[in-house]
Amino acid sequence: MSLLDYLVLFGTMIGIAAYGTWQTRGVHSLSGYFKGDQTTRWAAIGISVMATQASAITFMSTPGQGYESGLGFVQNYFGMPLALIIVAAVFLPLYRRLDVYTAYEFLGRRFDAKTRLLGAALFLLQRGLAAGITIYAPAIVLSTVFGWRLDVTILLSGLLVIVYTVTGGSRAVTLTHKYQLGLIFAGMVTAFIVLLVRLPAGLTLTDAFTVAGGFKKLEAVDFSLDVDQRYTFWSGLLGGLFLSLSYFGTDQSQVQRYLHGASLRESRLGLMFNAVCKIPMQFFILLLGALVFVFYQFERPPVFFNEVAWKSQAERASGDRLRALAADFTAVHTQKQQLIRAWLDAQHAGNPQAAATARAAAVAAQAHSEAIRDETKGLLHAADPRTSTNDADYVFITFVLGHLPHGMIGLLVAVIFAAALSSKASELNALGATTTVDFYRHVLKRDASDAHYVAASKWFTAFWGLVALAFALFAHLVENLIQAINILGSVFYGVVLGLFLVAFFLRRVGGTAVFWSALTAQTLVFGLFFTLNISYLWYNLIGCAACVLLSLILQAASGARGNTAEPVTATP
Amino acid sequence: MFHFIQRLFRGTGLRTRELLPHGSGDPFHSPAQPGADESTGLPGLPTWRRVYLFVFGCFVLWVVLLVVFSRVFA
Structure with a gap:
């Protein structure tokens, strides 16, 4: 800058x-x-x-x-x-x-x-x-x-x-x-x-x-x-x-x-x-x-968009394979660029068959490029486990x-x-x-x-x-911090939404029923989180559904009506 | 503080009407009257129901346009 x-x-x-x-x-x-x-x-x-x-x-x-x-x-x-x-x-x-x-x-x-x-x-x-x-x-x-x-x-x-x-x-x-x-x-x-x-x-x-x-x-x-x-x-x-x-x-x-x-x-x-x-x-x-x-596609991109991480490994004596992969990546990119130009030329000339052939070849070259990138990511991660293989966050800033x-x-x-x-x-x-x-x-x-x-x-x-x-x-x-925070959010968000859905749509449910239901639902979510191996997004649904259903059951079991289910009178 | 903790677990909790300004109705039991709260002030969309329909229509339009865009350059 x-x-x-x-x-x-x-x-x-x-x-x-x-x-x-x-x-x-x-x-x-x-x-x-x-x-x-x-x-x-x-x-x-x-x-x-x-x-x-x-x-x-x-x-x-x-x-x-x-x-x-x-x-x-x-x-x-x-x-x-x-x-x-x-x-x-x-x-x-x-x-x-x-x-x-x-x-x-x-x-x-x-x-x-x-x-x-x-x-x-x-x-x-x-x-x-x-x-x-x-x-x-x-x-x-x-x-x-x-x-x-x-x-x-x-x-x-x-x-x-x-x-x-x-x-x-x-x-x-x-x-x-x-x-x-x-x-x-x-x-x-x-x-x-x-x-x-x-x-x-x-x-x-x-x-x-x-x-x-x-x-x-x-x-x-x-x-x-x-x-x-x-x-x-x-x-x-x-x-x-x-x-x-x-x-x-x-x-x-x-x-x-x-x-x-x-x-x-x-x-x-x-x-x-x-x-x-x-x-x-x-x-x-x-x-x-x-x-x-x-x-x-017309300008060679970095083989790995976090270039600082790539350079730190490639410039070492053990970085031979990384440098060789980068050279392969350049060669495939040049070939792919020519294929894309041939594809567009055929399209402009009104030759759909030639365009389709060139396009298929370009797509195959792209798959080859991705394979090289994947191997590069694997090598970087093996050399330094702290290096994230996801370089998507670096794409736009690299372009800028x-x-x-x-x-x-x-x-x-x-x-x-x-x-x-x-x-x-x-x-x-x-x-x-x-x-x-x-x-x-x-x-x-x-x-x-x-x-x-x-x-x-x-x-x-x-x-x-x-x-x-x-x-x-x-x-x-903390390793995988962003994912940890997303998981944390999903573990709590469902129960909170459950509380509000009961508040808005289940007028007969009162405070005590929803409070204990929310605590039970949250405990259930914690229990499932530590025992099941499912996508954390599901905990949003599980927490919310458990809170709503338990509220209904507890309210019905208590036999009382919610504290705002009917026009309220002043508390003595 | 002690009274607060007592109140926490009393089960009945706070009453609604005492927390509202004098003369206001029960906010939880006001009949749903879309458009009755306030005018939208939007030309061609005089009620909130129409505003929501317009927004939903925009959503459908975006989806249709995205589908067409995807198909054209597939």
Whole structure:
């Protein structure tokens, strides 16, 4: 990176954070600190919800997904519009009518205090641990690629987000989200345009799509019922609906975003904005990855995209085989490039038979390339077991570094940091809100002034920020960390969703029944997790179903009606 | 703190109405009235039911477009 890149990177990051801090200084009420005084318009809510969901991983890994597997990953988002409709129609009106700060406060109103604390504790446990990853994941990739110190990268990005989130609370988060997402869109569109310009002369966009399609990178929708297929229309619709309902309906980091709305209308429209825009947005990012794949058919890509890891092994005396594989990879790539050109020439000349022959040969050459890459990954992993064989996260950043002009490189690195900061800020704000409202104000200090609670909120937000930083700094000690966090999320998410589904849809079930059901369901999930060998995604479904069914059974067995099943009378 | 722990396991929990502003109804038992909460303010989509149908229509449209795109360049 040049001086210009560093100026763009630090200018945008510090500029946005400073602006957010300055504009939202002097928030004195708890409502202002956590709900922005509920004055936000729908566009800002929509952007904030989108920015919260879009982490740095989205912009590093998703183009890599498009490069490796094509557009099929977009199906994972098919359940999201339906989930957002349910949240807007059912969840949101009740949250607003009860004027809650947190989703778990709603559980307290619907059931009782212990159920509220259970929901809040599950959220803090899961999100508190995951918070470190939001900083660690981009930092490890960027520090590897640029040779920066990992701890300095983590500390700089972490401290920046802590400062403006603590100072301005939720208003600062929403305000900075607008500029961060604007920066992200500007960066991605810039990368797309540069990519199109850098395609070989004479290669039209239709040709690029033809090449991508020929290598099966544009197969976006798969209606098969094969459960072994990773992404299908049905798994995306059902699994995506389930996960999105948990995430948008019960996760405080999202609930807090749309509770900001100036009215129910503004909050609903913000959610509907996401329901309409998310699929095309993910399609665009994946298509970017598919086009990077086309670009690298005419420009030799690295044999392994984590080039630092490759070089460290290949430059050793024992790296002969790695260097030989790289030479083979170059030869196959040259041959493949000629075959693709022959395929396109035949297509332009209206000779479908010759085009099909050349295409089949190019696909075979691609399979050969992949075999070389697989052997390379195996050797790297054997030489150093800490080297991940998945280099998809490095695809897009490698393209950016190698082929974007200076200034734009800084812009694209700023995009990754902006995404990291935007999701991190929402997490810290939600952790601070839940700790203050559901534990501190509810359990420890019930009658303090608003100013006292705002001060406490700032301390709690800073505390969670420091916990996340500490976790990120020591994250390298845990193997397969991201997977561990995903597993942790799946182990808890199902039961939390179960609690909320009972709250919304099973009016006869009361607090005691749902509380013990949730605890039993969580114990069941733990038990299954340690005894069964199934995909961790299933624990979402198992936890939720167990919580709902047990609640019904316990309520029926107790013979009593739920504490809000009928018009309630004042408690004596 | 002691009272709080007592209340935690009393089983009846907090009552709804006492937590609401005076004069408001029971929020958990208000009849579902899509569109009754607030106007959408959107031209051509006067009720929330229509907004949700529009969003669902957009979802179907995206899927159809993705299928067509995949087929054209398969």
